[in-house]
Amino acid sequence: xxxxxxxxxxxxxxxxxxxxxxxxxxxxxxxxxxxxxxxxxxxxxxxxxxxxxxxxxxxxxxxxxxxxxxxxxxxxxxxxxxxxxxxxxxxxxxxxxxxxxxxxxxxxxxxxxxxxxx
Amino acid sequence: xxxxxxxxxxxxxxxxxxxxxxxxxxxxxxxxxxxxxxxxxxxxxxxxxxxxxxxxxxxxxxxxxxxxxxxxxxxxxxxxxxxxxxxxxxxxxxxxxxxxxxxxxxxxxxx
Numbered sequence: 001x002x003x004x005x006x007x008x009x010x011x012x013x014x015x016x017x018x019x020x021x022x023x024x025x026x027x028x029x030x031x032x033x034x035x036x037x038x039x040x041x042x043x044x045x046x047x048x049x050x051x052x053x054x055x056x057x058x059x060x061x062x063x064x065x066x067x068x069x070x071x072x073x074x075x076x077x078x079x080x081x082x083x084x085x086x087x088x089x090x091x092x093x094x095x096x097x098x099x100x101x102x103x104x105x106x107x108x109x110x111x112x113x114x115x116x117x118x
Numbered sequence: 119x120x121x122x123x124x125x126x127x128x129x130x131x132x133x134x135x136x137x138x139x140x141x142x143x144x145x146x147x148x149x150x151x152x153x154x155x156x157x158x159x160x161x162x163x164x165x166x167x168x169x170x171x172x173x174x175x176x177x178x179x180x181x182x183x184x185x186x187x188x189x190x191x192x193x194x195x196x197x198x199x200x201x202x203x204x205x206x207x208x209x210x211x212x213x214x215x216x217x218x219x220x221x222x223x224x225x226x227x228x229x
Contacts, residue, residue: 044162093162106167
């Protein structure tokens with residue numbers, strides 16, 4: 001399957017600072033990428049859908065000014081958690097969708113980024 | 119998005135087949151059925167997806183009921199590395215295809 005990477009894999013930061021997480025599709029181009037968040041012992045929650053060259057679409061309840069998403073190229077999307085607070089500590093996972101028709105296109109997920117805000 | 123219902127947990131013995139059920143009684147004609155699995159502290163891994171016909175790949179088989187209101191993921195010979203949370207997800211054809219994850223089934227594999 002296609003490969004999606006995330007960087008960093010783990011980050012610890014102080015409350016009030018901003019953290020940027022990168023998501024890259026390594027061997028395919030992705031016009032659409034997705035950002036998820038997962039709290040311990042819970043399922044993944046979709047935060048936003050990111051389309052290359054346009055503004056991200058945020059799910060209800062997700063603050064767009066707090067979670068800044070940039071999808072500047074077909075292989076890179078970034079999520080910036082601005083003014084992070086301890087309640088933002090979570091496992092952030094991106095996915096990238098391959099092109100093609102609905103029967104062939106597939107979402108591939110990155111390995112996740114563990115964010116701990118002190 | 120239509121919802122799916124899966125058992126919270128299942129157990130299997132190593133090298134035996136595993137049938138993971140999923141009910142999606144409110145599925146629409148344009149919904150695709152996706153299966154992903156997630157190991158602890160990792161991102162989800164794509165397993166298989168289909169629309170109406172049964173599907174096979176190197177990882178698993180997907181059996182879709184004729185009325186499409188249920189499906190079964192089949193692991194032909196479970197290994198210890200198959201222990202994970204398995205998610206059955208519906209996505210709309212022709213839409214952004216957003217995947218909305220439910221709670222999934224936690225599969226344990228005993229040696």
